[in-house]
Each structure stands twice: as C-alpha cells, then as structure tokens.
Amino acid sequence: MNDLWSVRLKKYQQILLRYSKFVLNDHFVLALLFFTGGLGLGYSNFLKSLPSTIVWWSRPLIVIILVLVLQLGSLVSLLEKPDTVFLLPLENKMFFFLKYAFRYSFSAGVIIQSLCFLVAVPFLGRGIHLTIIEIFLLWLTQLLLKALYLERLLLSGYNDYFDRWWIKLLFEFIGPLVVLLVAVYLSGWVALLVVFSTLIVVHWQLRKAVVHYVFRWNRMLQLEDHRLRSLYRFINLFTDVPQIKGKVYRFKLLDTYLPQIKTPKNIFKFLYWRSLVRKGEYSSLYLRLTLLGCTILMFISNSILALLLTALFLYLIGFQLFPLYHDYDDIVFMHIYPLQEGKQLINFRQVLRTLLVITSIFLFGASIIAGHSIVELLEIAGIIILMIVFLTGNFLTKRAVKNT
C-alpha cells in the first residue's frame, strides 16, 4: 500500500508540475504581482485606518474569513476508477492507503491554512488586539478544524451517516463558526479544547467504522473526481486539459439575446456567442478578469497606475480570448460547409470588440468610483480606445493567421 501511494503521488505531482508551467505563465504572474501589490497596499491602508479601540464588526469579520479559508483543500485520495476492479481484493487494507492520503492532505492543508493565517495576523493584532499566545492558539484551532474537516470526509468513505447534509454543515460551517466565535470572544483555550476533544471522538469513530463498515468505493471516487474536476477546471483557464470536456450549460433565459441565423455571413458570430455563453471556458475567464479589474481599479487613485492597469487588463482579456478563434477548427463541418473565406475573422473581430467594449465600460465606471479628475478620466478613455483598436486590428489578424 505504501508503494501504491508513493507511485500515485509521484504521478500526481508530475501532473501538477507540468501544468504549473502553464498556470504560472508570464501574463498571469504579472497580473498576480499587480493584484497582490494592490491588495497589499489596500490592506496596509485599511489597517492604518482602524481606530485604536476594537470595532464591532472586526471579530465577526475575521471569523467569517477563517471559516471560508477552512474550505480550501479537500481530501486528496488519488483513487482511480479502475481501482474498484483491481483493488477490490485489497479492500480491508484500503485504510492504510487512506492514512497516507490523509497525511498528505493534512500537510497540504497545514501549509495553505498557515499561509492564509499569516496574512490575517496583522489584523488579529491590530484589529482585535489578540496577544501572541492567543494568535498561536487560534492558529492551532484552525489547523485542528481542518483535520476535523478531512476526518469527516474519510469517515464518510465508510459510514454514510456522516454524509448527511446537516452533518456536513456542522463539520464544515456551523461547528467551525461556533468554535472560532468562542476563540475570539471568550477564550482560545476553551476553543482549542473543544476541537481537540471532538477530534479524538471522531477519530475513535473512524477506527470503529473501518472495522464495521464496507468501504464505499463510489463515494470516495466521486469525491476524488469532484476534486480533480475543480482543479482541472482551474488549470483549464490557462491551457487545454484533456481530462476536462467543459460542461455545457444552456442558460435558456439568455437564448433570446443570442444572435439568430440570418445569412451565411454571420455563421461564426452565431457559433462564437453560443460558445461564450454556454461553454464557460472563455466566459468564466472573461468575467473573472473583468471583475478583478474593476475591483482593483476602484481602489486605485493614482492616475498613472490606473492607466497602466486599464491597458493591462484589456490586453489580458483580449489576448486570453484569442484562442476562441480556433475553437471550431476540430469540427470537420467547418471545412466541408460551403463557407466564404475571411468571414470567420470578421465575425470574430466583431465579437471580440463587443466583449472588450463591455469590459471597458465597467473598467471606466470603476475609475469614476475611484474619484479621478475629468482630465484623468479622459486619458483613461483614450487608452481604452487605443487598446481596443490595437487588439482587434492588425495584431489580431497576425495572431489569428499565425496560429492557422
């Protein structure tokens, strides 16, 4: 079982390593840098603006944030579908395999939780006046809550009782919420003690379940599949993941707004809009970047930085949408139907322009909220127009032709 786990883990880490090259590409790192920079600046300004007394909302806020952070990271079991056939005879030994899985998942959890916690430390000190000891206790509590979160998943692999919605709610939201509230309002020691004793009880339950219940293959596979799917979906924003064939959603209400077919001239317009609305591959990227851009720009009062960021976001969005042009290359009918050449590019340009204009309106709105002067706003409008002309002009033609 040890061997099996290490082989699986190695394979999994190789996949992650390979994809991380695509995820951490130049564009994204640049955007991330700006984002963390902007966020850091905002955070430090926010800390400075806090009064010396404790504000009423600071404790609930940190509790909610910690509960949300707790949701990061699931059980990495690395089970695969054929296991139900090939590992069936090893069923009573599966627990050893799962122990490795738990150890790995918990280590990953400790890292993620600690990093997030580290960010919260300045606020814990300045916002709600916790001492070093109290912060340390809160950190331990958070880690144990994560262990509890993972133990429940493991337990549900044996005992379906722990799969009920209210148990899930209790372990993942209500329980942590109560415990963390106790920690910040009453005493860190009490909270820690409560989580620790719960953990012991749950662990004892798990030991019992392993002996008394049959391993629920399907449930654990489903869990792993779900986890991998969300991981791949994230990676799919940056590069093609063969395992993922993006799910298609109809969004029937939007049907009336989609272009209807009139002439062969706008056949690609018809296709591109449907791909955007229903496939989510590009639209999720578009929506996220637009939202991110707006959120950041709202807090940027420096006009030079605002200009740069506006240009950067338009470039990022436009550039990341370019592959949509080739979305239909694999469909044999696009080569067999009697289509006029050149219409594809014209259609794509129209679609891209519309999308960029919509984003621009939002980015401009965010700049207005940020309180720039009229002249600065005019500058921003100028850079928006320049960027749209640039992205939908020759640059697009060259890019599109280059990749065909």
Add this chain to the structure above:
Amino acid sequence: MTLKVSNLVGGYSQIPVLKNVSFEVHTGQVVGLIGLNGAGKSTTINHVIGLLTPQSGKITIDGITLQENPESYKSKIAYIPEIPVLYQELTLKEHIDLTIMAYNLEREKAWVRAQRLLKTFRLANKLEWFPANFSKGMKQKVMIVCAFLTEAKLYVIDEPFLGLDPLATRDLLNLIESERQRGAAVLMSTHVLSTAQEYCNYFVLLHQGKVRIQGTFAELREAYQNQQADLTEIYLGLTQEVTEHE
C-alpha cells in the same frame, strides 16, 4: 452532376495510402466504396470532401476542382462522417439552423424537410436537447438529418450503418433511394457487404490503396467468373487472389 476522381495519389503523410485511384460517380448512382479496414475508403472520402489534398491526380465535381472554386465545390456536397461530429454547445434545433445557414437554404422549405426527417428518425421531440449527450446511434441520426436536409447533389457517406438500429437502417436506405430518384448521387463507404450488394448499383473495390476492380454487380460476377457468387464471396476471392500473388 459528375464526381470524377482521376489517378488520385494521396494520404496523410508523404507515403501515399492511395495509389492511382480512379472512378466516377454520376447523377442517379449509388456507388459503394468497398474494402477491408485500412483499404483506403476513408482516405478516399477525405480527399473527395477536401480534408486532404491530392499528392497527384485530380478530383472534380462538374469539372471544377476544390482549389478552383471552394464555395461552389463544397455547396454540392453533403457529408456524413463515420464518427458523429457535433457542436457541444448547440441544441439540435441550432444544428439544423446552422446547416440551413451554411448551405444558404430557403428557411421555411428547409424546415419543412427537416421536420419530416426528424419525424422519420424519431427525433422530433428532441429539438431543444444538446445532441452531444445523445447515444452513438442517435448522434448518427442527427448527422443524417443535417446532411439530407441540404438536398445536395452529392452525398458522401462514411460507414453509415454503424450504431444504427434496424429501423433507422431501413429508413436511411429508403432515404438514399428517394434522393437517388430525385437526381442526387451517393458515394458510400461500407464493409457491410450484404447491404451494399442490395442497394448500390455500382461498386469500387479498394484493396491496399488500389482499385482492385470496379463495375456493376453483374460486371463483378462476370470478372469473378461465377454468376451465383454474392458480393462477400467476390470481394474475399478477389482480394485473396491479390494477396497470394504477392
């Protein structure tokens, strides 16, 4: 309408799969492209529909090659692929709309025809569904509906019977027959030889990338020197002969 394939040499790489393939398909003909797996049927079809470019030789429809006038060449063809190809994010209705738009068909008339075809293939109540989630057989039916909707001059059909239930197979054969009578031509690749024998009126036997023999069924029997033989016997006999000679 005449499809003329002359001295076609071609394939996927520098090494040709097809060696000097020549045949013709005329109006009112159902031509069966017969051969074992890997004989070159699909390769020939990919050349005809323009997915592959000939290394030498020529393919014309009414005297025009694809290179000379792609739009006119392609507007005469409707194609049914061996493995159904569908748009993931389009409903069945939108697939039909797209076909109508691509071939610039008259909308009302085309939809009347579409409704009739949908009814025949029992898809009429699935217009709002995503065909990408259908079973293999039902996807194939969508391909058939979209192709026959166009009233093309030449139908190119690759292994049409795989995955179809007996009822749909019969309906497809009836459809091919009625289109033939309307004046369309059909080029159909298959290795379901018994069906081919019954429904095709001209045969092109491919073997190892070459045309082994071509002609009507009577002509094939003549060449095989056995008036009782069926297509399977003729095919196996002729191809084995070639293999033994080598």
